[in-house]
Amino acid sequence: MKGADTAGHQVPGPLLAEGTERLRAAGLDNPRREARLLMAHVLRTDLAGLLARQNVDMAASRAFFDAVGRRAAHEPIAYITGHAGFWSLDLETSPATLIPRPDSETLIEALLHHRPDRASVRSVLDLGTGTGCLLLAALSEYDDAWGLGVDIAPDAARLAARNARRTGLGARCAMINGSWTSAIQDRFDVVFSNPPYIPHGDLPGLMPDVRDHEPPRALDGGMDGLDAYRILTAALPSLLAHGGIAIFEIGIGQERDMPMLARQAGLEILDVRADLGGIPRAVLMQNCRC
Known part of the structure; x- marks a missing residue:
């Protein structure tokens, strides 16, 4: 796979770029931000932690593109990630x-x-x-x-x-x-x-x-x-x-x-x-x- 090392890891940048383009093609308003949110969810980190991430393994890469596909079908991010913020609370969603x-x-x-x-x-x-x-x-x-x-x-x-x-x-x-x-x-x-x-x-x-x-x-x-x-x-x-x-x-x-x-x-x-x-x-x- 392009961008992958010998262990099958990839750097996040190309993955985010491809995810962003898929979301943009689906007509979503903030494709780059949403791609980053989905990758942060898959990697179990926040947006700040995502910036420090050096590589993504193959399982996480597949999970990321699965999430991108769901979002491209207009499934709300809160249903994909399973939670949403309200007031000062973090709540489970379904x-x-x-x-x-x-x-x-x-x-x-x-x-x-x-x-x-x-x-x-x-x-x-x-x-x-x-x-x-x-x-x-x-x-x-x-x-x-x-x-x-x-x-x-x-x-x-x-x-x-x-x-x-x-x-x-x-x-x-x-x-x-x-x-x-x-x-x-x-x-x-x-x-x-x-x-x-x-x-x-x-x-x-x-x-x-x-x-x-x-x-x-x-x-x-x-x-x-x-x-x-x-x-x-x-x-x-x-x-x-x-x-x-x-x-x-x-x-x-x-x-x-x-x-x-x-x-x-x-x-x-x-x-x-x-x-x-x-x-x-x-x-x-x-x-x-x-």
Whole structure:
């Protein structure tokens, strides 16, 4: 093999160059960076460690090009590597759940803004918890809080439980398999949800990374994208503790319709916060009587 020594080792540079070209040919936006991330994953190092690497053995070379092939087919990097960062946490990922996204960190920022006193939050509920990212990020900031994550997909609930243990927060939360509001008798200081909110007709137009790989049940919000919010806002008055707040993620263009549903359910809108791209992303609510 070109570039290989007598022991079958190769230097990383040519491998990265070839991987970059394959990803570029697949139409990916950042082919060199993604090639480096994939090689770092295969070699079990970080990007800094990759720079110091002198050679790559044949098994690692094959694993690298296998990963490049998966990424060229638009499989998300987080599914290939099996983990993703969110807030200050490193979380396990799988096709059972959506991949945690920086946009969703807006919900944690909103919570910190409205509840700056770290002793003010004692209980957190996350409806449709997925990887557990929102619940676990909140617990990492509020040391006295306990949390409950609920997901209708058994594999997602199990993944969230593994992430709780992975982050050292397993003793402070429970992750259960169930519908959003079934058998929940307690009231909570904070209720999170990042529900399905993509209008059904928009699903075919999503990027192939999302459309072809992430779970449709976590994306499809019904004909107008608001089905989940109708259910969730109706349930909130019985889930919120006195003075408690709910923080929901919304999609593009939903900053009017979703708050309207909340008001119809007897909730007061406290804030609508934008993500780093300036898109309204987090809606904060509380009971009007609080």
